[in-house]
Amino acid sequence: MQELRGINVANAINEKILEDVKGLKGAIPHLAIIRVGERPDDMSYERGATKKMDKLGFRVTSFVYPNEITNEEFQKEFDKINEDEDIDGILLLRPLPKHLDEKAIENKINQMKDLDGISPANLAKVFAGDDTGMAPCTAEAVVEMLDFAGVDLKGKKVTIIGRSLVIGKPVAMLLLKKNATITMTHTKTVDMPKTCRDAEVLVAAAGVARMVDESYVGDGAVVIDVGINVDSEGNLCGDVDFDKVKEKASILTPVPGGVGSVTTSVLAKHLLKGAFLRRG
Amino acid sequence: MQELRGINVANAINEKILEDVKGLKGAIPHLAIIRVGERPDDMSYERGATKKMDKLGFRVTSFVYPNEITNEEFQKEFDKINEDEDIDGILLLRPLPKHLDEKAIENKINQMKDLDGISPANLAKVFAGDDTGMAPCTAEAVVEMLDFAGVDLKGKKVTIIGRSLVIGKPVAMLLLKKNATITMTHTKTVDMPKTCRDAEVLVAAAGVARMVDESYVGDGAVVIDVGINVDSEGNLCGDVDFDKVKEKASILTPVPGGVGSVTTSVLAKHLLKGAFLRRG
The missing domain is CATH 3.40.50.10860 (Leucine Dehydrogenase, chain A, domain 1)
Structure with a gap:
C-alpha cells in the first residue's frame, strides 16, 4: 500500500501557482x-x-x-x-x-471571487462539467490527489460515500468529467459495504469517524479519505479506519495529512484563477 | 411485465394542474x-x-x-x-x-420563466436538491413516471445511462433526492451491461437506438426508456429493445408513448409554477 500524503500534492500545486503568478x-x-x-x-x-x-x-x-x-x-x-x-x-x-x-x-x-464555489453560477458550472468556474476547494483537492498519484479515472468504477453539496456531489461531477463511472451512496444506501467493495476508487466523505473498515474496500482499491472527525478519545481521524484498510488498499490517504492539507493550496489556486479572470 | 404508458401519467399531472390553477x-x-x-x-x-x-x-x-x-x-x-x-x-x-x-x-x-431549467440558477437548484426551481422537463418526467408507478426509490440501486445536462445528470440528482443509490454510466463505462444488470431501476438516456437488450437488464428491474431515436427503417424507437427486455423487466416504458408523452405535461406544470412564483 502506498500512503498518499497531502503535502506532496500541495507542494506540486504550490509550485505551479508560483510559476503561473508570473503572468x-x-x-x-x-x-x-x-x-x-x-x-x-x-x-x-x-x-x-x-x-x-x-x-x-x-x-x-x-x-x-x-x-x-x-x-x-x-x-x-x-x-x-x-x-x-x-x-x-x-x-x-x-x-x-x-x-x-x-x-x-x-x-x-x-x-470570480467565489473561491469555494458557493454561488449558483459556479455550482451550475460544476454540474455542467464547465471548468471555467470554481469548484468547492475540498472536492477539487480530491481530484488533485488522484491526479498526482497518476490514477487514470477513465472508465474506472468510483464510489463516493456522502452526497453533500460541498464534497460528495461536486466530487461526483468532477470525476464524471474525467470519464469515471460514478456511484453515489449515502445513509439510505442498502448494503453500503458491498457497494463500496465493488469500487476501484473509493472516496469517503461521510463525516463518521472510522466507519470505512476492510469490509468496504476491494482488493487493490484506491481510497481517498475526506473525513475530518474527532474520535471519542479526542483524536483527529478520518472516515477510514486506516489500520484496518491498509492491507487491502493500493493507495490510501491519511488523516490528518491527507486531503485536508491540499485544500488550502486549491484555495490559493482559485485565488490566482479569480485574479486572472477579473483582470482579463 | 407492466407496460407503463405515458398517457396515464400525463393525465394524472394534467388533473392536478387543473385543480391547482384554480388558486x-x-x-x-x-x-x-x-x-x-x-x-x-x-x-x-x-x-x-x-x-x-x-x-x-x-x-x-x-x-x-x-x-x-x-x-x-x-x-x-x-x-x-x-x-x-x-x-x-x-x-x-x-x-x-x-x-x-x-x-x-x-x-x-x-x-421563474425558465420552464426547462436552462439557467444557472435552476441548474444549481437541481444540483443542490432544492425543489423551488425548475428541472429540465424530460428529467422530471422520468421521476413522474416512477412516482406514478409507485416505485419506492429509497435505497434502490438506480443506474442511469447517459450524462447529459438535460437528462442524465438532472435525473441523477432528482433520484438522489429521493434517496436512491445512483450510478452514472456513459460511453466510457467499462462493461456497461453488467453495471446496468445490477440495477433495480434502469434509466436509459443514451440516444442510441435499441442498445439496451436483455443483457443490460436484471430480473424484475424497472426500465425507463428516455431515448427518442429513428431506426434504420425510419421508425421511431427508444434506447431499449422492448421485445428483448419485456420478459425480464417488471415495469417497462414504451417509445413512442412513454416518457415523451409526459414531458409536455411537466412543461405545463412548470408554466403554472412559474406563474405562481411571479405573481406570488
Whole structure:
C-alpha cells in the first residue's frame, strides 16, 4: 500500500501557482477571509489558509465579526468586500450563525471571487462539467490527489460515500468529467459495504469517524479519505479506519495529512484563477 | 411485465394542474415558445406543447424566427419576451443555430420563466436538491413516471445511462433526492451491461437506438426508456429493445408513448409554477 500524503500534492500545486503568478498583471493576489464568531474549526482553517497565502507571497486579510452582528450590518460589510477592487477572492467560513442570510451571500458573491464555489453560477458550472468556474476547494483537492498519484479515472468504477453539496456531489461531477463511472451512496444506501467493495476508487466523505473498515474496500482499491472527525478519545481521524484498510488498499490517504492539507493550496489556486479572470 | 404508458401519467399531472390553477390569481397562464428555423424535431415538440396548453386552457404564443436572424436581433427579441409581464414561461427550442449566443440566453432568462431549467440558477437548484426551481422537463418526467408507478426509490440501486445536462445528470440528482443509490454510466463505462444488470431501476438516456437488450437488464428491474431515436427503417424507437427486455423487466416504458408523452405535461406544470412564483 502506498500512503498518499497531502503535502506532496500541495507542494506540486504550490509550485505551479508560483510559476503561473508570473503572468499576472497588477497587484499581488489578495484573499479576504470572512469569519463570524470564534468557532475553533473556522479559526483553524483560517490559520491554515493564512499560512498558505504567506508561503506563496499572497496577501490575506481577515474580516472578523462578532456573533451578534445583525444581518443588515453583515450584508453591508460583505458588499464592501465583494465590491472592493483590491480583493481578488473571498473565503467565507461557514455555516454562518442562523440569523445571517447565507443564501443572500451565495446569490450576490462575485463569481470570480467565489473561491469555494458557493454561488449558483459556479455550482451550475460544476454540474455542467464547465471548468471555467470554481469548484468547492475540498472536492477539487480530491481530484488533485488522484491526479498526482497518476490514477487514470477513465472508465474506472468510483464510489463516493456522502452526497453533500460541498464534497460528495461536486466530487461526483468532477470525476464524471474525467470519464469515471460514478456511484453515489449515502445513509439510505442498502448494503453500503458491498457497494463500496465493488469500487476501484473509493472516496469517503461521510463525516463518521472510522466507519470505512476492510469490509468496504476491494482488493487493490484506491481510497481517498475526506473525513475530518474527532474520535471519542479526542483524536483527529478520518472516515477510514486506516489500520484496518491498509492491507487491502493500493493507495490510501491519511488523516490528518491527507486531503485536508491540499485544500488550502486549491484555495490559493482559485485565488490566482479569480485574479486572472477579473483582470482579463 | 407492466407496460407503463405515458398517457396515464400525463393525465394524472394534467388533473392536478387543473385543480391547482384554480388558486392562481390574474390572467390565464401564458407560454411563449421560441423557435428559430424549421427543424422537424422542434416543430413536432412545438405542436405537442401547443396541443397540451390548449387542452389545459392555457395560452400559448409561438415566436418564430428565420435561421438568418442576427444574434443582435435575436437577443433583442428574446429580451422583449423575457420582460413581457404577460408571459409566464418560455420554452426555447434548442440547440439554436451556432451563430446565436445560447449561453447569453441561459444567463439572462428570468429563472421563474425558465420552464426547462436552462439557467444557472435552476441548474444549481437541481444540483443542490432544492425543489423551488425548475428541472429540465424530460428529467422530471422520468421521476413522474416512477412516482406514478409507485416505485419506492429509497435505497434502490438506480443506474442511469447517459450524462447529459438535460437528462442524465438532472435525473441523477432528482433520484438522489429521493434517496436512491445512483450510478452514472456513459460511453466510457467499462462493461456497461453488467453495471446496468445490477440495477433495480434502469434509466436509459443514451440516444442510441435499441442498445439496451436483455443483457443490460436484471430480473424484475424497472426500465425507463428516455431515448427518442429513428431506426434504420425510419421508425421511431427508444434506447431499449422492448421485445428483448419485456420478459425480464417488471415495469417497462414504451417509445413512442412513454416518457415523451409526459414531458409536455411537466412543461405545463412548470408554466403554472412559474406563474405562481411571479405573481406570488
